[in-house]
Each structure stands twice: as structure tokens, then as C-alpha cells.
Amino acid sequence: MPAKLSNKFGEIYISDDVLANIAGLATIECYGLVGMASKNAKDGLVVLLRRDNLNKGVKITTEGEDIIVDLFVIVKFGTKISTVADNIISKVKYTLENITGLKVKRVNLNIQGVRV
């Protein structure tokens, strides 16, 4: 379901794909992160995603004007993962809210792997 914003002239719908792309692009700019991982890891294998299908590592759930973001990422070994995670979450939340004007309710970060 697309996220909805309304003003006095009408309504604005922002599709989940767009949100996922924004979130994905914001995520890969974060320090300590080496890649997005596919969320459909049916076979248990985590696949590093290429730039053009970044949004596969992002799951967006919208509840009216609230967005919940799930991110699936791979981080660099030797960084403090908790801090890197904090950074990613705050960056994604800030970027999404700043660009779209929607409210990000939660950002859940799933670390799917570490790369040495």
C-alpha cells in the first residue's frame, strides 16, 4: 500500500518502491556497511545485491502516514556493529522524513552477514 500524504488541494501517494529506493540509497551511504542483502533468502544464502536492485534489501510497510522500514544489510568486520546500526537507522530515518515528509515509525535493521 502506498504511503499517503494529504494537503488542502489533494492527496499525495508515494509508492513503496520509491520509499524503498530512497531508504536503500540512504543506507548504502552509511559508514561501516558493505552491502544490502536480499530479503528473500529462501535457501539460506545471503546474496550481496547490486546497485540497481537495491530495494530488494529493503522492506517497507506503511500504516497511513507512518512508515516502517526493514533493512537487510551486510556490515564490515571490525567495526562496532551496534554503533554502525545506530548510525544507519538515524540516517535512514532522517533522510526519509526529510525527503518525503512522511513519518518513519520504526527502522528495523537485520544484519545478515559480516564481510572481512
Add this chain to the structure above:
Amino acid sequence: MTINKIDGSTIRNMIISGANNLENNKNMVNSLNIFPVPDGDTGTNMSLTMSSAVKEINSLTNIDIHNVFEAAANGTLMGARGNSGVILSQIFRGFAKGVKKHDELSVAALADSFMEGSDTAYRAIMKPTEGTILTVIRETAEYAIREKDKNTDLIEFFEVLINKANEILDKTPEMLAVLKNAGVVDAGGKGLICILDGMIHALKTDSILALVEGGNKLESEHSQVQEFFNTEDITFGYCTEFFIKTDKIDLESYKDLLQDMGDSQVVVGGAGIVKVHIHTNNPGKVLETALQYGELSKIKIDNMREQHREMLDEMPVSQAVQAEPQKYGVVAVTMGGGIASIFKDLGVDEIIEGGQTMNPALRIL
């Protein structure tokens, strides 16, 4: 005085001085913080990261260069806070790795360690944003490698490097539009230079740069950055600070408890006293929880939204028109001095030279 190599205790003094210098200047660095999230905490984050390194170094018994760098790397890793902190920890990890290849810290070893620091820092990011601390360390390192054969005196070499780093820092607004719009240089890069400045001070004087009570005064030209985010953007309104007199507290679980109540939390403890700093919307609740552990003292609660509004009001505004705020202003677009002065006489607030097209950019208006 020429110095060709640095021993363990000097490098220890250098790192401690670097940390102290950063602590002294953290307010200035904070005020520059605009990217990736303009929350004004880069200086604090970097300083806390460095102080964790200092703690680690101070607990060393065997002070040789490898041990000191290893301790700095570990300390920054464990204490990393914020983006800049994590990057700093990677830089130190690289330093430690670079130094390991050498028996003593000479100019060549220093250049290598810079390069390794930069490489390690870059390996931990998928899509580096240029115009940040990363750019500063990389270009400085590349320069160090190019210059390492020309110099054997470490002081001179270090000075050359810092000059280069400053030069690159000045270019960061050109590389990153957010910085340019706000008219600042990168905060993380500035923080790194503060550390380097502290380090060279120690190298030159062979002593540790002292901490300044309350930190160095903020240079006014930077405080304008705050103008670029709105008072409404402050999520947690009250900056709450206090001490708990207790010795029965588990810091980690207490931190978790605070986590849900706000952000920018700092909890440090020792010898029966715990200092708490948090930005929250429920200062009462925070105090209530703290009371369970023991007596509270030096309680200080500031309304940050109010502070921010006051700061905006007091801000010296650069343009003459805005000096006396008024609800409406009249701007005339003119060509030539004669017409301009006629408009001035008519009471126009501001005159813009129209140029050939008489169609000035919206930004000027």
C-alpha cells in the same frame, strides 16, 4: 630540533594530546555537524571515542609503539560512537596495522600508517561520500606517500601533512553540496585535524596538551549552522543532566533503560558516582527512574527548543535588511545607480542590481 623517530611514550603523549585538543574544541566541531544528520554531536562523539582510546592507552604497562597503537585501535573500536567515531576507529585500526610493518616510527612508517589508515577506513564503506573525514584522511595519506622521501624530520613532515589536511578540509564544501549550502566545512574532518593538531603540539613540546575547562570558546562564525534546522526538528526537548550517588548500579542495563526515553545519552560512572546526560521529553520520568538507584545531585534541565529559539533570535544576521525584522519588505530590481537612488528615496528596503536580463536569481531575492 630534528626528530627522526618517535618512541612509545611520545606517541602516547601525542594521542592523549590529540584527544585533549579535540575535547577542547568539541563545541566548535559540534556546531559544524550538518551531515549525514544535522544533530550537532560529531565533536562529542569523536571526543568520547578518543577518550576511550586514551583510557586504554593509560592502562598499558609496556609502552612500545605497537602496543600503544594497538591500544588506541582497541579503545576507539570499543568506544566508537556515531559515524565519525566508527570511521575514527577504522583509521586507528589501519594506523596500528601500518606501523606493525616497521620497527620504529620514522617518516616512512608514518606515511605508511596514514595510507593504511585511509585504506582500512575506505574498506568499510560501500559508497563513500566525498567531502567528509574520509576524503581528508585519504588525500592526506596519498600526499604523505608522495612526500615521504623528501623529509626525514618528523616535525616538519607532520606539519606539512597538517597543512595539506587543512587545505583539503577547506575544499570539502566544494565536494558536498550540503556543506556548501550551510557554509561550513566537514565536521568529522575538522575533528580529525583537531586530533592531529594536538599530536603535533605534543611532538614539538614533548608534553601533553592540557584540557581547557569548559572547552574553547565557540567561534561565532560557525554558530550560524544551527539556523539551518528548525526548532521543530528537535525531537527531544529537554537536556537533562544529573549525578547519581550510588554504587549499586549496572551501567549497561541502566543505559538500556534510558535508551527508550530519549537520545544523545551519555552515562559515565565510577567511584560511587554516575553522571547521566540525556535529551528527553520526559525529564521527570528519567529522574524518577534514577532515584531508584540512589541520591541525585547537580540536577540541570534545559529546554533545548527554547535555547534554540533564543539562539536564532540573537543570531547576528548578515544582511542589513534583516537587521530590523519587519513583516513585509519591499525589494526593487533596478538598473543603474540613478534609478536605484530614486527607489531608495521612495523607501524601498533593498535594491538589487538587475543586470542585463533584469531577471535576478531567486536566491538573491
